[in-house]
Structures are given as structure tokens and as C-alpha cells.
Amino acid sequence: MERGIRVLVAKAGLDGHDRGAKVVARALRDAGMEVIYTGVRQTPEMIAEAAVQEDVDAVGLSVLSGAHMHVFPEVLRQLTARGGGDILLTGGGTIGDEDMAELQALGVGRLFGPGASTREIVDYIRAETARRRAQSETR
Amino acid sequence: MNDDNDPAWPVELINLNCPNCRCLTSGEREIGLDTALDTLLGTFLSGDRRAAARLISVVENGGPRAEAVLHALYPRLGGAPRVGVTGPPGVGKSTLVDALVRHHRGQGRRVGVVAVDPTSPFTGGAVLGDRVRMSDLATDLGVFIRSMATRGSLGGLARTTKEVVDVLEAFGQEILLIETVGVGQTEMDIASAADTVVVVVSPESGDAIQAMKAGLMEVADLLVVNKADRPGTSQMVRALEADLAMRPAGGWRPPVLVTVASRGEGTDEVAAAVGRHREHLSASGALGERRHARARAEIVAILRDRLWQRVHERLADRLPDWVARVEAGHATPYTAARALLAAFLEDEA
Numbered sequence: 001m002e003r004g005i006r007v008l009v010a011k012a013g014l015d016g017h018d019r020g021a022k023v024v025a026r027a028l029r030d031a032g033m034e035v036i037y038t039g040v041r042q043t044p045e046m047i048a049e050a051a052v053q054e055d056v057d058a059v060g061l062s063v064l065s066g067a068h069m070h071v072f073p074e075v076l077r078q079l080t081a082r083g084g085g086d087i088l089l090t091g092g093g094t095i096g097d098e099d100m101a102e103l104q105a106l107g108v109g110r111l112f113g114p115g116a117s118t119r120e121i122v123d124y125i126r127a128e129t130a131r132r133r134a135q136s137e138t139r
Numbered sequence: 140m141n142d143d144n145d146p147a148w149p150v151e152l153i154n155l156n157c158p159n160c161r162c163l164t165s166g167e168r169e170i171g172l173d174t175a176l177d178t179l180l181g182t183f184l185s186g187d188r189r190a191a192a193r194l195i196s197v198v199e200n201g202g203p204r205a206e207a208v209l210h211a212l213y214p215r216l217g218g219a220p221r222v223g224v225t226g227p228p229g230v231g232k233s234t235l236v237d238a239l240v241r242h243h244r245g246q247g248r249r250v251g252v253v254a255v256d257p258t259s260p261f262t263g264g265a266v267l268g269d270r271v272r273m274s275d276l277a278t279d280l281g282v283f284i285r286s287m288a289t290r291g292s293l294g295g296l297a298r299t300t301k302e303v304v305d306v307l308e309a310f311g312q313e314i315l316l317i318e319t320v321g322v323g324q325t326e327m328d329i330a331s332a333a334d335t336v337v338v339v340v341s342p343e344s345g346d347a348i349q350a351m352k353a354g355l356m357e358v359a360d361l362l363v364v365n366k367a368d369r370p371g372t373s374q375m376v377r378a379l380e381a382d383l384a385m386r387p388a389g390g391w392r393p394p395v396l397v398t399v400a401s402r403g404e405g406t407d408e409v410a411a412a413v414g415r416h417r418e419h420l421s422a423s424g425a426l427g428e429r430r431h432a433r434a435r436a437e438i439v440a441i442l443r444d445r446l447w448q449r450v451h452e453r454l455a456d457r458l459p460d461w462v463a464r465v466e467a468g469h470a471t472p473y474t475a476a477r478a479l480l481a482a483f484l485e486d487e488a
Contacts, residue, residue, distance in 0.1 A: 029262065029265060029266045030262050032263040032264045034258075034267060035266045037266050037270070038270045038277070042274065045278045047277075049278050050270060052188055055193055055195060082189060083187070
């Protein structure tokens with residue numbers, strides 16, 4: 001049987017706006033994925049450790065506080081420190097194009113702005129997970 | 140058959156599986172570890188949490204690799220206490236688990252948590268939200284939390300929850316907490332997965348209690364009324380005690396405790412009562428009985444799975460024909476099942 005996709009959905013930072021994260025969590029569930037939802041006010045350490053323990057394929061991070069240039073690289077660093085550098089880190093929020101490009105250059109996956117559809121997010125996580133699994137099998 | 144010198148036995152297989160028990164037969168060669176699993180197991184044994192998480196996934200996904208892992212880890216299981224936490228949705232199970240973890244951490248014990256949430260029968264997806272109530276434990280390296288989806292299992296746990304708990308125990312977690320899905324009447328897998336079952340209700344659970352009487356109430360070793368700062372608590376305690384009073388005398392009397400788990404009130408008492416229950420189990424010999432029943436339940440579950448798989452493989456072609464006959468009124472489901480079973484047994488002979 002094809003192994004299901006597991007995704008950790010977290011909301012980093014001190015603001016409590018979790019509506020977007022919940023909508024995405026629900027959409028991923030409806031797409032047949034197992035979504036570990038950790039709630040609001042998560043630190044990068046908490047997110048990375050939970051992602052490792054839950055053996056997820058992807059972390060979807062919602063950052064609306066403007067702290068994305070800190071949060072995404074820090075989560076990436078914390079994941080790598082725990083041997084989870086192969087886990088896809090994606091997410092969304094109010095992030096400008098320039099910042100997106102910079103984060104992607106650091107190894108963060110695609111990021112989604114306010115206009116993105118849940119369909120796009122689902123398709124992206126599916127395709128990227130498949131790609132990474134194929135890659136790790138040929139290694 | 141169990142001869143190390145049998146040339147048909149690949150030596151590495153004997154070494155990779157438990158070297159002491161030699162319980163492999165040559166017919167079971169497919170359960171040997173592949174190189175990737177062997178490496179993963181080595182990393183796991185050195186205490187790597189990522190490796191533990193991956194082994195849990197292997198076990199959760201089932202199949203021969205899962206079996207190989209469990210086989211290798213089995214000798215490392217030593218009877219660490221397994222505590223089940225169950226009850227209707229929304230009563231604060233996760234919050235109570237969080238408080239119990241803190242209690243045990245305060246005493247320096249390593250804790251493993253497996254929290255189960257339901258899989259959607261329509262999409263196969265799930266939102267596993269128990270970590271929301273356990274956020275602060277996320278960075279405590281003495282705690283390992285794993286969320287599981289039921290994946291079609293209806294008993295309140297996933298089919299492989301017990302096995303995932305086994306992996307956590309083999310990883311060195313000294314006490315194991317198992318949180319079920321929010322349950323009502325029939326979801327009683329927890330009774331065979333845990334040594335002590337804590338049933339949690341809230342003061343608002345009146346209707347749920349009616350539904351639980353035939354099921355969960357009977358497997359409860361401990362009853363907890365959580366959210367005890369709300370009105371209706373003392374009535375709920377009395378109702379539960381009245382129900383318990385109707386149980387036959389003798390043996391363990393489940394205590395009824397009150398907590399406000401979100402503030403940590405009463406939760407040390409719950410941990411203490413779990414400890415007393417365990418002492419009772421050991422002193423009375425009931426622990427042995429429970430573990431005996433668990434071993435039996437595990438074997439039966441595996442047998443049922445395998446048998447069904449085999450039956451399905453053999454009979455998948457013939458099933459539609461019988462379905463059509465039943466649909467047309469030419470056979471009853473019973474005659475169909477009997478004929479299919481007879482055909483299966485004949486094939487196997």
C-alpha cells in the first residue's frame with residue numbers, strides 16, 4: 001500500500017491568528033493526509049522536535065506576524081540539527097516576493113501568499129513528497 | 140528446524156533477529172531485516188529520536204518490515220507500566236495526559252505518549268490535534284509523543300497502537316500513556332492495551348455516562364471527573380459512585396477522583412491512584428492475567444488479519460458471483476459465506 005502523507009501544521013510566533021492554519025489543516029485532511037496540528041504560539045524548537053517525533057514528510061508553517069525571515073530559517077536549522085533536514089518545510093503568510101525568494105534560496109520549499117488556493121497547497125505537498133521519497137530511495 | 144548450522148539459514152538473518160530466542164524457522168526468512176532497517180535499528184538503539192520516529196512509522200505501516208522490527212525489539216520489552224486514558228470527546232483527556240506526563244517527569248521518569256485520533260472514513264485523512272494540549276512538552280527530551288490516526292480501526296485505537304507503544308518502551312520510555320479517540324460505548328481496545336485504564340468524564344458528561352454504562356464503565360480502573368471547577372461535579376461523582384456500588388464486591392474498587400487538569404489540580408492524586416492500582420495488580424496476580432490476556436488478544440488479532448488477508452486473496456475472484464446470487468435472492472449471505480469458506484478450505488488442503 002502507498003504510504004500516506006503526514007504533515008505537521010503549526011503556527012509560529014506570538015499572534016493567535018490560526019484561521020489560515022486550520023483551513024489548510026482541514027484541506028490536507030480532506031486530501032487524505034494525516035495532519036498533526038500543534039496549535040498556536042509554537043517556537044522553532046517545538047516545531048522541529050514535534051516534526052521529528054511524528055516522522056512527517058512536510059511541515060506547513062503559518063507565519064502572519066512578520067517574523068518569517070527569522071522563523072523559517074530557524075525551523076530549518078532546528079530540523080537539520082535533529083537529522084530532519086530532508087523534511088519539506090513549506091508554509092504561508094504575508095510574505096513578499098523578495099523574502100520568498102531569499103527563503104527558498106536557503107532551502108525552504110514553496111511559500112504561499114494570501115491568495116493561494118488550498119488545492120495548490122495540496123498539489124504541491126503531494127508532488128514534492130513524491131519527489132523526495134523517490135530521491136531518498138535511489139540514494 | 141531451529142538449527143544455526145542449517146546452511147539454508149542466512150547467517151546475517153540469525154544475527155539480525157534476536158540472537159537468543161532463535162525462534163525463526165527457515166520458512167520465515169522474509170521477516171529478516173534489510174540493510175536499511177538494520178542501520179536504522181542501530182541508530183535507534185543509540186538513542187536517536189529521529190530513528191525512533193522512523194521505526195514507529197515502519198511498525199505503523201505494517202507488513203514484513205514491521206514484523207522484523209518488532210521481532211528485533213521484543214527482547215527489550217520489560218513490562219513498563221502502560222496507562223490508558225479514555226472517555227468521551229472534549230472532557231480533557233489530552234490535558235490530563237499532559238499533567239500526568241509532568242508528574243512523571245518531576246520524578247525523573249522518561250515518558251512515552253501515543254495519542255490516537257480518528258481517520259475520516261471518507262477521505263482517509265485525519266487531523267491529529269492532541270499535541271495542542273501538550274505543547275510545552277515538545278522540547279522535553281525525556282518525553283516522546285506520537286500521534287496516530289485510527290486508519291479504519293473502530294476500537295478507539297489504531298490497529299498498531301500496541302506495537303507503537305512497544306517501540307517506545309524499547310526506546311527506553313519508562314512509563315507509557317495511551318490516549319484513545321473520544322469514545323462512547325464500544326471502543327474498548329484500550330482494555331487489552333493498557334495495564335490501568337483511566338476513564339475521564341466531565342460534569343457535562345451525563346448523557347455520555349448512560350451510553351458508557353455497558354462498556355467503558357466496566358473496564359475503568361479509575362474514574363476521573365475533570366473540569367471539576369464547573370457546576371455538576373458533585374452530582375457526577377455521586378452518579379459514578381452509585382454505579383460502581385452495583386458492581387460485585389471484592390477485588391479492586393475503582394476510585395472516583397476529581398481534577399482540574401488544566402491547572403494541575405488533583406492530577407498528582409490520579410498518578411498516585413494509578414500507582415496503587417498497579418501495586419494491586421502485582422500483589423493480586425492480576426497483572427499476569429492482564430498480560431496473559433493481552434498476549435492472547437495480540438495473537439488472535441494477528442491471526443485474524445492474516446487469515447482474512449489469505450481468504451481475501453483466494454476468494455476475491457469468487458466473491459462477486461456470490462454477491463450477485465444474494466442480490467438476486469438465490470442465496471442468503473449465510474449460504475454464500477459457507478460456500479466460500481468451504482471453497483477456501485478445499486484450496487488450502
